[in-house]
Amino acid sequence: MEPLGGSQSPVAFSEFPEDVQMCILSFLRPADIAVFACTSRRFATLCGEERLWFAMCDRRWGSKTLIRCWGGDGGSVRFPLLYKVLDRWENLIGFWRRIGRGDDGTPPLVFFEWGSSFITGSRVSPSSEPGSYDVVKIPFLWMSLSPRGDPVSFVHPSCRLESSGCLKKPASGSGFSDSDLVPVTVCFMGENHFVVDENRGQYAGAHIIDEFGSCDDLTSLEASSPPERLMAEIYQYFANRISPCGDKSFRKQKKKRGKDRLGRRRWEAEHFVRISDCYPTPTRPLQGLWKGICENMNLDFYLITYDDVGGIACRKVGDASEPFSGYSPVFWTSNMPFLEHPFSKEEEDIYDGREHIQPLSTNCIGSAGVISRVLCITCSYDLVVPDSSGSSVNPKNVEGRVWEYNTGTFGFGFLRNGHIIDLKHIAVNGCLLDTVEPPCNGSCS
Numbered sequence: 001m002e003p004l005g006g007s008q009s010p011v012a013f014s015e016f017p018e019d020v021q022m023c024i025l026s027f028l029r030p031a032d033i034a035v036f037a038c039t040s041r042r043f044a045t046l047c048g049e050e051r052l053w054f055a056m057c058d059r060r061w062g063s064k065t066l067i068r069c070w071g072g073d074g075g076s077v078r079f080p081l082l083y084k085v086l087d088r089w090e091n092l093i094g095f096w097r098r099i100g101r102g103d104d105g106t107p108p109l110v111f112f113e114w115g116s117s118f119i120t121g122s123r124v125s126p127s128s129e130p131g132s133y134d135v136v137k138i139p140f141l142w143m144s145l146s147p148r149g150d151p152v153s154f155v156h157p158s159c160r161l162e163s164s165g166c167l168k169k170p171a172s173g174s175g176f177s178d179s180d181l182v183p184v185t186v187c188f189m190g191e192n193h194f195v196v197d198e199n200r201g202q203y204a205g206a207h208i209i210d211e212f213g214s215c216d217d218l219t220s221l222e223a224s225s226p227p228e229r230l231m232a233e234i235y236q237y238f239a240n241r242i243s244p245c246g247d248k249s250f251r252k253q254k255k256k257r258g259k260d261r262l263g264r265r266r267w268e269a270e271h272f273v274r275i276s277d278c279y280p281t282p283t284r285p286l287q288g289l290w291k292g293i294c295e296n297m298n299l300d301f302y303l304i305t306y307d308d309v310g311g312i313a314c315r316k317v318g319d320a321s322e323p324f325s326g327y328s329p330v331f332w333t334s335n336m337p338f339l340e341h342p343f344s345k346e347e348e349d350i351y352d353g354r355e356h357i358q359p360l361s362t363n364c365i366g367s368a369g370v371i372s373r374v375l376c377i378t379c380s381y382d383l384v385v386p387d388s389s390g391s392s393v394n395p396k397n398v399e400g401r402v403w404e405y406n407t408g409t410f411g412f413g414f415l416r417n418g419h420i421i422d423l424k425h426i427a428v429n430g431c432l433l434d435t436v437e438p439p440c441n442g443s444c445s
Helices: 018-025 030-037 041-047 050-061 079-092 165-172 200-204 216-220 227-240 246-256 345-352
Strands: 094-099 109-114 119-126 135-145 151-155 182-188 193-198 270-274 288-293 299-306 312-317 327-333 371-379 399-405 410-414 419-425
Touching: 018 041, 018 050, 030 041, 030 050, 030 079, 050 079, 079 119, 079 135, 119 299, 135 182, 312 371, 345 371, 345 399
Parallel strands: none
Antiparallel strands: 094 109, 094 270, 109 119, 119 135, 135 151, 151 182, 182 193, 193 270, 288 299, 288 419, 299 312, 312 327, 327 371, 371 399, 399 410, 410 419
């Protein structure tokens, strides 16, 4: 009899029950599965089984979406294909910003999230109600798979995708239940840029195509731009921004070819870039997207970023059609050290002498929190609207403070005025906060 604590021979992987083997393999990525499949014929068969790929999908995305529901009722999509699609589309989850001008009143900020058997893109904007932290979220883009496994994507130009039910018929190929739905292609141009363009081939009964990292096939679609023309339009857009009339003439040129054969206005292609680092981290507590009520009691969105040497910049994310609001700077600093407790009498007076801008609703009024640290900042007003007289700027007109609270939020203000704008999270753990219905269904604003 072998004594206790004696060495035991290791158990070979092939001796495990098949369900245990599946569970172990589900932790691997497709590249590792492909290598493992080359070790024997038996393992090659095992690595091609639907059960394994379902387990891989379920382990990675099962807490975010219903794996078996993709592709319609019953989920007839093969799981290796589903894994490939979800692996690519997962990159969309989070915040993106439109490049250039959209239709009047169309918010530039877009938020993607998981649905039960689809991914939705929603336009996000501050509520028009004065003195409120509410955020309006209007779904406009829907992405899923047909029963045959073809990627299908639709947009609603009026931003009225109120539910996924009206999209089941076009996804199954049985026709459009909403005449306003526009089939589109979603072309990924790297990890941080994608284009939404109308799919003219869908009206002729062609399959919907979704590009996985390449734009080569777009040349076969009438409504899509070949890579050369697409890049030329991007360069043309940025070049025209130098001229006061350039962007206007460029939009007229786009509208000239903006009507399709059905006699209606074509969906104009939209470019989006990822907003990286949307959330704060322990080492970068101010980083991310925030919202705050300004002096005029309107809600604004702010994006705070850190540079490679530790500097901080805050920009307002707004409607590009309004002067200085598309991506305008608010404050910046290259001096990173925070002021810690105990604060000087001067710093305490600067904070105590200012009033917090509070929401009008009494239910939302509350203490900002206890100040944990203070950061000196510089207002970017002099960068946007410089002093035309050429005289030197009074430091008190541009100097300000960021007050970090023990709640994980913060506020900022400037010495030239007497208020503090307290910032709150737009989203936490991938979920938008304080969302409300739009004031009317026919508008994105």
